[in-house]
Amino acid sequence: MSEIETQLRDYFDATVERVTVEDVLAGQRVFETIRPVTPRRTWHPAWVAVGAFAATAVVLGGTIGLGAVLTGPTGDVGSGGITGVVREATEAASWWWLLIAAIAVVIAITGALIALRRRHETHEEEEDTMATTIDAPPAETTGTADRNHRGLIVTIVVLAVALLALGAWAIYQQTAESETAAPAAVQELLDDYSAAWNDYDAEAILALTTEDFVFVNGPTTNDQAETAAIVSGGYLESIGFQAEHVGDPIVTGDGPYYAAVVIHQTITSGLNQDGISTFVVVDTADGLKVKSYVYTGPDTP
């Protein structure tokens, strides 16, 4: 055998089909002769599908996202308003995104089919033109068309898989949310309970607590009626008592539920004090209610 370098040269000299300038110029002349008077620009269907999907997702997603930013969540911190709104917005958002993805997939597939049809029409026009100009049929149209189909099918499959994944994700989100529905309801109850104290509303306290409710503050234990009396007795209102949750409560258990949250208390004279509230929440025939409330502050013995 020859040197490997020589073998490479001999192999490529023997196999490579060279292109001459005559081939190029002659090919171009034939192409100019048979080119349609107004050539139509055709897009690759796969790219049309991807472009349509992306454009729809960006436009619809952008519009909805912008709307959400401009309107924004509303609610009073401490009364539970903002967390509730954000939670609802998050639940709604997953469905919005699913809807946007579905619309984008439909538009993408429609666009791809239109592009494919237009491409076929263009090919047919070119073939007709060529058939009337020269007898030989066009050589490479079949391969290119097959490849286009392959690309289109792959794109549609990818988009369909993406849609299925989004659907699965949305269902998973929904399931996860329903699994955590009780803690969310507990949080809502605690927010209402806190609001009842801040509004000095004895009726709300009675409605939100069980009959055997106890409020423990250091060495003092108060039952439901005593607690309602403390809340609405006028003393708290006279000193301007207000308490806000700092952050979200930690909730554990699956009925009864145990919750703890840091609270920040203020009164008109200027006291600022943090403490920890712990709750036991039970599910009753009238819904979730607070069974016990223990406050521990810096001065608690």
Next chain:
Amino acid sequence: MRSASDANEREFTRFVKETEPRLSYALAAAYGIEIGAEATADALAWAWENWSKVEEMKNPAGYLYRVGQSKARRYFRPVVLFPAVPPLEAPGVDPDLHLALAHLSKNQRVAAVMVHGLGYTEREVADLLGMSRWSVRTHAERGLSKLKSELEVKIDV
């Protein structure tokens, strides 16, 4: 008008004579013999269609190589990239060379064939492939050594 067109054709002819071999061999080495020829023809046809742009380019061969790459991707990859050659056509060629070539990476194949087989300089190949001279050298050396080990150096002394 006619003379301008003739002048363009003359310039293009000169350009093709100078560029076509490098392009043909490189695209054949990269994408196989069959697709390489198609891609070269497509790239040169594109060059003629866009001649005013191409003649202004600093590295038209490199640009056309990339055009050829784009065109090559439009074709189905054949099962056999490098066909066997009948012994009478290339008597000194190892009958397994075409198989060994298919086992190299694209860059190794192009660099080894262009530099070691066809005698182009590393600079010429680097311009064509759009990579550094050192990368071309590395690819060429690795490609050649792989070929040698695969063919177990059945060389006449």
